Amino acid sequence: MKLDEQLTINDVIITMRGNLAENGYLADDALVMALFLAEKLEKPLLLEGPAGVGKTELAKAWSRMRGCQLVRLQCYEGLDESKALYEWNYQKQLLYIQIEALASRGWDAGRDQIFSPDFLLKRPLLTALTSEEPVVLLIDEIDKSDPEFESFLLEALSDWQVTIPELGTIVAVSRPHVVLTSNSTRELGDALRRRCLHFYIDYPDFQRELSIVELHVPGIDRRFLERLVEFIQTVRKQPLKKPPSVTESVDWVTAMHLVADNELTADLVRTTLSALLKYTRDRNLILEKLPFLLRQE
């Protein structure tokens, strides 16, 4: 697991950051380092942070960067093995049995066949484990799933294998890169936490948000953009129920770019604010403070 002798760790990280940027994701060095470690140590990477700071986006960028397939498992309450791992294709099994019966070869001939990989419906986890090429497996919003599902993941994520009673244990052909994301609505179990590398993604600072928004809204006047991002940064520091996420700030800047003539006025903010803030209470709070927020020296 040694690095190339010529390359220092800094070069590796800078290259990797550049590659990520080419694929549309601007990351800071610490995050790139976490990604690098996850890749080399073959550990799942657990990303936490507020909604809309680009946790899911990172997994997508990672898969694009490595040129491999992205397998996504969206978690929700009640998600179970049959949705996450595999299911037997009952219809196909039934058809097969009927055809066998028509051929009057009887049950014995078909019995060994119906629980074979032919009749297996692969769900995301199994797809990721049995893929010949390494894939990026994104387990999105793991905190939405039940605690039982979390325990079920342990076998898959620590030993890279799953057990199917009829077929036996399936060991990963190539180890997938795993990203788990969580908005921490529920405390994840220690067992799962401790098996992952952890990174907390926070809202970006001014400079980073500026470059992110610039990437998504090209052709906007630089000074106007700075003013907008500054406004967003200030809004985020107010006592809001839900501070604007990066996605929302991109939306808002796009909206402002469409309607405003490089001028940030109270009226324009009033009409476009619903793109930035999604709660009436938050909007009212900002509108109330608007004269203060827009004041310039």
Added chain:
Amino acid sequence: MKQVVVDFVRLLREAGVPVTTLEAANCLAAFELVGFEPAWLRTVLQTTLVKSAWELPVFNSLFELFFAFAPAPDNEKVPSEPMIIPGGTADGSGRGTAGAGGDASGFLELIKDQPSAVLEDLARQFISDVSLDEATPKEIAVKLRLAQVALSWFQAVNRIERLYATGKMTESSYRQWLERFELLQQAMRLELERNAVRKFGRSAILPLVSDANIRRRQFSHLSSDEVTAVEQEIAKLARKLAERPGIRMRRCRHGRVDLRQTFRDVVRTGGCPIRLRYRNNVKSKVDLFLLCDVSNSVERFSRFMLQLVRAAQKRYATVRSFVFVDQVVEVTEWFRSQNVNELLEARHMRDQFSRTGLSRYDQAFEQVARAELTNITSRTKVIVLGDARNNWRKGDPEELAKIAERAQAVYWLNPLPEEEWSQGDCLMSEYEPYCRQVFECRNLEQLTHIANRIL
């Protein structure tokens, strides 16, 4: 390198962050990969050892103190041009050239538009002469405050706030100022902590680092950001409690086979077990009476507890919450629509439960016993929250005895440290015989433990 990592992990564990052996091994593997580069030290340790958001402040604090050792403290190196701070001295005496606590504008001028590196340097100068008597978080807080007073810090903050409030400063530059103050304060605190560690040795690290752990920090010592963090943790705890099955078994349509019931039925069917009976764990549904002292001394703790119980409502058949200072007011209805903080800040409510502002446990128990005694049954758990300090009045534990006699159990959660329970006006020893259990509950770690035991 190995020794350093192992030492670091050991201290992290002692400060309350659970780190497994596997994680320590991962950390070493990561270092083998990356090399022991100072620039990457923090990131590598953090991604491999820290696994939740609340662990981060503990980690940061330990990291700063632990690795401050590597470069020797440059006490000898005198800055080439010593900066003169008008109006303040750094020795904590407050006798500056411009008189005690004099001029804030000099200080403001000094830190205006400075990058963080310069601010850190300034922080080092500001507290270079401060001497610490012991290495405790308290001592550091006191010395930090003294140093700030000497710098006319608070006047400076006040001036900025006034400029902002009167419209002479924009929102963004106001925020920048606040950030600058925050940064400088943190740098000064860190420098003080480093001094403490330098002076009193490595054994001083642990108490300072433990202070960064919000699970072990006293409720009354939390800053407003930390209160939000604790509130989030409490919401998670409540969710866990609400989902947890009880330990009692009850007849059920599916579950484990209940042999006793099945065999009892066998008699009817002449020895043949025709129908199986099942039983399963049921969520224990009890009535909960929550009696919270909300006088100043324990208010914050009561808030957390009320929030916890409100969020875990599903778990109980009925929850009735009462708050009191010297009068008991039922707030059950209020909680259905409002949150705890709004209740306690509502002026008209406060007047109802606080006539004098001094807590009166004897009155509170008397009122509850008089009005609610018939509603307290053998399925009722009564939880009292308070410090049992009756402001030098008689305790009247007979009233509590009446309640305890009818209830399933009375639990008392006391935010005072156990050794103070028999000191001053604290009447814990009078009330204790009527409680099934009395817990010391001063931080999140203890609250979690208690909630798992009794709720």
